[in-house]
Amino acid sequence: MTEIQPVRKLTIIAKDPGLRIGNDGPMVFAQVDVPAEILAPGPTGYRIKVVDYNATERRAYAARQSYQSGDILLDPFAPIEGEALTDRDYQVRVIGNPNFHAQNCYAIAMRTLGLFERALGRRVSWSSGGHQLHIVPHAFALANAFYSEPDRALMFGYFFDEEGKPIFTSLSHDVVAHETTHAVLDGLRSRYTEASGPDQAAFHEGFADIVAILSIFSLPEVVAAGLGITDKLPGVGEPLAFITEDKVTPAAIRDSILLGIGAEIGMATGAGRGALRQSVKLEPRPDILNDPDMAEAHSRGEVVVAAMAGAFVKMWTTRISHLGTFDGLGYNMTAVIEEGAKAAAQLLQMSIRAIDYCPPTDLDFGQFLAGLLTADRELVPDDSRFGYRELVRQSFGDFGIVPPPGQTDGDGCWPHFAASDALRYSRSNAEALTRDVDECFRFLWENRDALNITERGYTQVLSLDASLRIDPDGIPFRETICQYVQMGHFFGSELMAICKIDPLPEGFTTRTSADLFGGGVVVFDQYGRVKYHIGNGLIDGERQKRRLEYLRDNGQLRAQGGDERSRFANLHLARMGG
Numbered sequence: 001m002t003e004i005q006p007v008r009k010l011t012i013i014a015k016d017p018g019l020r021i022g023n024d025g026p027m028v029f030a031q032v033d034v035p036a037e038i039l040a041p042g043p044t045g046y047r048i049k050v051v052d053y054n055a056t057e058r059r060a061y062a063a064r065q066s067y068q069s070g071d072i073l074l075d076p077f078a079p080i081e082g083e084a085l086t087d088r089d090y091q092v093r094v095i096g097n098p099n100f101h102a103q104n105c106y107a108i109a110m111r112t113l114g115l116f117e118r119a120l121g122r123r124v125s126w127s128s129g130g131h132q133l134h135i136v137p138h139a140f141a142l143a144n145a146f147y148s149e150p151d152r153a154l155m156f157g158y159f160f161d162e163e164g165k166p167i168f169t170s171l172s173h174d175v176v177a178h179e180t181t182h183a184v185l186d187g188l189r190s191r192y193t194e195a196s197g198p199d200q201a202a203f204h205e206g207f208a209d210i211v212a213i214l215s216i217f218s219l220p221e222v223v224a225a226g227l228g229i230t231d232k233l234p235g236v237g238e239p240l241a242f243i244t245e246d247k248v249t250p251a252a253i254r255d256s257i258l259l260g261i262g263a264e265i266g267m268a269t270g271a272g273r274g275a276l277r278q279s280v281k282l283e284p285r286p287d288i289l290n291d292p293d294m295a296e297a298h299s300r301g302e303v304v305v306a307a308m309a310g311a312f313v314k315m316w317t318t319r320i321s322h323l324g325t326f327d328g329l330g331y332n333m334t335a336v337i338e339e340g341a342k343a344a345a346q347l348l349q350m351s352i353r354a355i356d357y358c359p360p361t362d363l364d365f366g367q368f369l370a371g372l373l374t375a376d377r378e379l380v381p382d383d384s385r386f387g388y389r390e391l392v393r394q395s396f397g398d399f400g401i402v403p404p405p406g407q408t409d410g411d412g413c414w415p416h417f418a419a420s421d422a423l424r425y426s427r428s429n430a431e432a433l434t435r436d437v438d439e440c441f442r443f444l445w446e447n448r449d450a451l452n453i454t455e456r457g458y459t460q461v462l463s464l465d466a467s468l469r470i471d472p473d474g475i476p477f478r479e480t481i482c483q484y485v486q487m488g489h490f491f492g493s494e495l496m497a498i499c500k501i502d503p504l505p506e507g508f509t510t511r512t513s514a515d516l517f518g519g520g521v522v523v524f525d526q527y528g529r530v531k532y533h534i535g536n537g538l539i540d541g542e543r544q545k546r547r548l549e550y551l552r553d554n555g556q557l558r559a560q561g562g563d564e565r566s567r568f569a570n571l572h573l574a575r576m577g578g
Contacts, residue, residue: 049135
């Protein structure tokens with residue numbers, strides 16, 4: 001009987017076509033693990049459906065690649081006998097095949113989804129409610145790519161540089177992972193696409209960059225090439241390879257392509273300016289978020305990326321310094337790469353797990369930082385060995401991002417729910433409480449006073465997710481995450497009387513109406529007891545006033561219910577137009 005394979009290998013471009021081995025060497029390809037499944041043409045699997053239709057040229061690219069022969073799973077773009085991933089003829093042949101572009105998108109998207117599901121300890125649904133996310137590798141002739149929730153799709157464009165060379169956004173690992181992260185995050189927090197304060201849309205962009213950057217450090221060939229190594233990695237039985245100290249200084253790592261996004265696109269659209277975004281080079285300033293230049297979502301998102309990238313550089317270089325050097329030769333290159341992979345994996349998992357500890361509406365950077373610190377402390381209470389949390393907190397603080405004052409403890413984490421004794425569990429079915437949204441809603445409603453959930457407005461439990469994670473000692477760690485939202489339509493007089501907003505924001509009268517949003521996350525422990533309640537109150541007057549003023553000043557006050565589900569397409573198009 002044929003052995004069942006849990007994963008399969010598929011060939012991709014490892015980071016970006018702009019990453020080369022040497023100054024003008026071949027691109028860096030890699031063969032990555034993705035879940036094993038019998039793929040339909042496209043490729044089409046149980047979570048991803050590639051639809052390769054070019055709207056500009058009004059043509060469809062036929063899917064001619066074969067992914068299995070009987071029970072044998074195939075990689076149709078693996079080098080044939082006598083070829084290598086670094087051979088130029090092989091790379092030219094593969095790049096010229098649109099079916100490879102489709103495979104590149106499928107494999108990177110599935111790999112990115114897998115990162116989330118492993119970190120969260122559960123399956124992640126798409127916001128659209130369907131099982132498959134569509135990917136269009138050659139959607140249009142435009143230097144753009146975006147996630148479109150109404151179309152349940154990731155759209156990748158293409159364009160031509162000054163020399164007439166085609167540039168495909170679907171070939172950039174950075175871009176594909178970035179857009180896939182938008183789709184995954186929208187499934188986890190569907191309200192983050194709505195008009196809110198300045199940080200929420202910026203967080204979507206910054207978080208997508210964080211995932212795209214940190215996810216490539218598990219590919220050693222990418223790290224080696226990004227650090228300027230031109231030789232092959234050492235294999236079994238081969239002598240040690242070394243990397244000189246000057247290539248792994250904090251400055252050298254910041255200047256490398258490793259912490260940039262979209263190198264080829266940036267060079268093609270910006271007259272050789274390098275990566276599309278190189279957030280790690282932002283100079284830390286506590287007041288940087290007050291800068292008018294940081295109002296646009298992509299630019300503001302770069303601040304949170306810079307904070308995370310800064311923590312990563314400090315973490316990696318510290319770990320490298322503990323390795324020791326070989327006289328005149330430098331560091332063991334394999335050990336350097338392994339330390340980078342460990343540091344990146346830790347920060348990436350912290351970042352993903354933080355989403356479970358973030359409120360479902362009106363997120364700000366400080367709340368994400370609190371979620372980041374809390375998620376890591378829950379799984380790894382003792383941080384004394386590497387000091388990840390303190391390093392992250394310091395790096396974010398350098399950019400003026402701090403945990404919400406008065407709402408977090410001395411470690412910057414969310415405190416455990418304080419009013420546990422006031423909660424009533426007797427009227428809830430204990431078995432169904434952490435599995436059934438209606439039972440969970442009954443529990444919230446029954447305990448609305450203790451949980452400080454107002455009766456004003458409409459309340460809905462959006463999701464109830466069970467997570468199973470493994471702590472460093474190998475012990476299972478179980479939680480259930482309940483996400484609920486509240487919505488209300490308030491007139492100015494109600495804003496004054498109920499929300500205590502007095503005076504009203506400029507431009508508002510007692511007859512002016514506005515939609516308010518609130519909500520929270522209730523974290524149940526393995527016994528079905530409330531451990532955390534993290535949220536933004538619907539009638540929190542101070543927060544709602546700031547939000548209304550921001551929306552008014554940016555012409556978004558009436559955005560709700562309109563075009564907000566196309567927010568990413570609009571943001572990306574606006575950025576290209578600027």
